[in-house]
Amino acid sequence: MKNAVIAQSGGPTSVINSTVKGAIDVLLASKQIGQVLGAKMGILGVLREQLLNISAQDSHQIELLSQTPSAGTLGSCRYKIKNEEDLERIVEVFDKHNVGYFFYCGGNDSMDTAFKVSRIAREHGLDLVCIGMPKTIDNDVGGPLQENGTFSICDHNPGYGSVARNLAINILEANEENKASYTSDPVLVITVMGRKIGFIPAAARLADVKRNMPLLLFLPEALSKEDSQYNLEFIRERVNEKLEESGRCIVVVGEGVNVGDLSVLKDSFGHAQFSASGSTAGNLLINYLNGLDRKDEQGRAQSRLKVPGIARAENPGTRQRRELAYVSEVDREEAYQVGVHSARMALEEQDGYMATIIREPGTIYRVKYDKVPLEVVANAEREFPEEWIAENKSDVSDGFVKWALPLIGGPLPEFARFKDIFLPSKCGKYTPAGF
Numbered sequence: 001m002k003n004a005v006i007a008q009s010g011g012p013t014s015v016i017n018s019t020v021k022g023a024i025d026v027l028l029a030s031k032q033i034g035q036v037l038g039a040k041m042g043i044l045g046v047l048r049e050q051l052l053n054i055s056a057q058d059s060h061q062i063e064l065l066s067q068t069p070s071a072g073t074l075g076s077c078r079y080k081i082k083n084e085e086d087l088e089r090i091v092e093v094f095d096k097h098n099v100g101y102f103f104y105c106g107g108n109d110s111m112d113t114a115f116k117v118s119r120i121a122r123e124h125g126l127d128l129v130c131i132g133m134p135k136t137i138d139n140d141v142g143g144p145l146q147e148n149g150t151f152s153i154c155d156h157n158p159g160y161g162s163v164a165r166n167l168a169i170n171i172l173e174a175n176e177e178n179k180a181s182y183t184s185d186p187v188l189v190i191t192v193m194g195r196k197i198g199f200i201p202a203a204a205r206l207a208d209v210k211r212n213m214p215l216l217l218f219l220p221e222a223l224s225k226e227d228s229q230y231n232l233e234f235i236r237e238r239v240n241e242k243l244e245e246s247g248r249c250i251v252v253v254g255e256g257v258n259v260g261d262l263s264v265l266k267d268s269f270g271h272a273q274f275s276a277s278g279s280t281a282g283n284l285l286i287n288y289l290n291g292l293d294r295k296d297e298q299g300r301a302q303s304r305l306k307v308p309g310i311a312r313a314e315n316p317g318t319r320q321r322r323e324l325a326y327v328s329e330v331d332r333e334e335a336y337q338v339g340v341h342s343a344r345m346a347l348e349e350q351d352g353y354m355a356t357i358i359r360e361p362g363t364i365y366r367v368k369y370d371k372v373p374l375e376v377v378a379n380a381e382r383e384f385p386e387e388w389i390a391e392n393k394s395d396v397s398d399g400f401v402k403w404a405l406p407l408i409g410g411p412l413p414e415f416a417r418f419k420d421i422f423l424p425s426k427c428g429k430y431t432p433a434g435f
Contacts, residue, residue, distance in 0.1 A: 001032060002100025002127070004346070005051065007039035009106035009113065010078060011137065011318075012071035013159025014166075014327050015335040019105055019133050020074065021065040022339020024054060027101075028062075032347055034098065042077035043104070043113055046090050051097060066332065070322040076106075081113055087120040094121070094128060101129045101346045107136040107157075111354055112378035118352045132354030132374050133342045135335075137163040137321045139199040141377055145385040148361040149403060153372050155359035158338055161331030161407035163320050164203035167192060167252075168412055170316065171207035171215070174250055176415060182248035187239060187289060187311035189251040191282030193320050196220045196256035198384040200320075202396045204252040206408060209401050214246035220256040221384050222393040228260045232288045235259075238394045239289065240306045247307060251285070259284045282313040308435075328409035334367065341369035365406035 004027050006020055020038075027036045038052040039045030045052075052074065054062070065073065081087060094102065104114040111132045118130035134141050139160040143152030170190070178188050194200035198219030208215055216238055223231045235251070242249035253259075262277040262284070287293065289311040291302040305311065334357060342355040353371040360366040388400040 001034040003034045003037055003098050004101035004103065005037045005039050005046065005094070005097075005099050006054070006074070006103045007042045007045060007105070008071045008074050008076045008135070009042040009104060009110040010076060010135070011321060012069075012076055013135055013137050013321050013335075014069040014162045014324055015158055015332045016071050016105060016135050017065040017068050017073060018332050018335035019135060019158055019339040019342075021062065022336040022341075023103055023133065023343040024062060024065070024339070026340050026343035026347070028055065030343075030347055033101070037097070037099070038074045041075035042079065042106075043081070043090070044077045044079050045075070046093050047079075047086060049093050051093075066336065067324065069324040069327075080109070081116055084120075087116060088124075090117055091120055091124050091126050095126055100127055101131070103131050103133055103342055103346065105133040105135050107134070107138070108141050108377055108379050108381055110135075111141070111374050114354075115352070115374035115378045118374060129346045129349055129351040130374070131342045131346045131350075132377070133338055134354060134356065134377075135159050137200065138194050138197050140195075140197045140381045140383075142356075142382045144382065145387070149399070150359040150361060151382065153376065154354075154356040155367065156357060156407055158331060158335035158357075159321070160199060161328040161334070161409060162326060163193070163200055164206060164404060165328040165331075165408035165412075166320055166323055166326035167200060167203045168207040168408060169326055171204045171213075171250065171252070172413060172415065174314070175207070175213050175215075178248050178250055182309070184309050185312045186243060186248040186307050186309045187251065187286075187305060188249075188314060189253060189282045189286050189289075189311055190314045190316070191253055191255055191280045192316065193318075194220075194254050194256065196254075197381070198222070198254055198389075198396075201252050201254040202384065202388070202400050203404060203408075205396050205401055206404055207412065209405070211395075214242045214249045216242060216249060216251045216394045217396060218251065218253045218257050218394060219384060219389060219396070220254045220258070221386070222389045223257055225258060228258045231257065231259055232285070234393070235285060236289060236304050238392070239311075240304075243305060243307045251311075253281050253285060255281055257281050259288070280313070280315050282315055286311040286313045328407060330407060330409035332409075337369055341371075345371060 036054040040050040121128035142154035
């Protein structure tokens with residue numbers, strides 16, 4: 001019997017191990033598989049011949065996978081296949097270890113790697129079934145928005161629902177803090193992940209579907225790609241409008257919004273790694289709002305805010321994609337089923353496919369699991385739909401909310417709301433001395 005290898009690539013998610021467990025459960029129960037192996041640190045584990053024996057692990061540890069966040073158990077990598085020599089080494093390792101099934105869990109670049117491995121295995125006459133398992137918080141693996149309100153190829157990617165829930169809860173909590181401290185720091189700028197696609201910052205709207213908060217969302221696709229100064233001035237105008245209306249403002253900005261030079265580092269695929277950059281979009285933005293670029297003769301910043309106080313920045317960083325406390329149960333279950341479906345496809349010898357999630361049209365949320373050729377999704381990136389960007393370029397439409405709400409699983413926390421029932425005034429008006 002042939003052995004199976006499972007590997008992970010790219011940035012992790014809080015539910016990536018659920019996909020791995022789904023595949024493991026089906027493979028271990030099958031009588032078609034010899035050993036189930038895990039490549040340590042993604043495709044690098046294959047190149048280095050570091051194959052972990054999953055079949056030999058304690059069953060309790062395998063059960064714990066679904067409640068283990070991130071990808072530390074098997075490891076991940078951002079290694080781009082360099083040449084035919086790399087591919088031939090992969091074929092050699094698989095051949096020597098009697099590997100007949102290869103599962104690669106990741107984004108569009110990972111699907112490209114899986115496609116290349118599938119191709120060269122056929123060229124060398126190696127009997128190998130290659131299956132891609134989608135994973136990305138960016139939600140950029142799949143096709144465009146269709147007229148029925150769903151996305152073609154893959155409606156949404158495992159990992160996105162949990163990061164969306166994470167952000168929505170963070171916005172609820174941030175709103176409470178902003179209400180408490182706006183007399184001194186009326187503006188809170190939160191930078192979120194997502195490279196240059198807006199699905200993650202858009203998810204902030206899920207915290208306030210009735211649009212009661214003084215909340216602004218800035219997606220990379222909504223603003224200028226080239227003119228950072230225009231973007232800064234545009235954001236300042238929107239912020240000051242909110243300050244005039246509410247006295248405070250919460251700003252969610254995607255890490256890929258162009259607000260100036262971030263000194264960005266890139267991985268081997270050429271993708272920006274914003275969490276390792278010299279600065280963040282949020283930090284550049286608060287520096288601009290606080291007027292650090294135009295200090296007076298005494299060295300005091302000249303704020304661009306229309307109210308007293310300062311803008312503060314919050315940069316959650318990579319915790320957005322790993323926190324178990326905010327996992328969407330819908331996301332966890334779907335991630336598991338993607339793994340199950342992937343393993344079943346492999347056992348049916350369906351080589352060269354990625355498992356997909358297809359949403360069924362209608363008012364009731366239902367999905368089915370299907371497949372798409374790896375070459376269709378290899379290196380292909382979905383874009384955030386233009387029709388979901390609000391006309392004011394600082395919000396998203398109800399169409400996005402309708403699509404995204406089912407993904408975050410269950411209701412969000414509900415916080416106390418006191419009515420402004422004050423005692424009648426008995427003293428005259430007074431302006432605090434500090435004002």
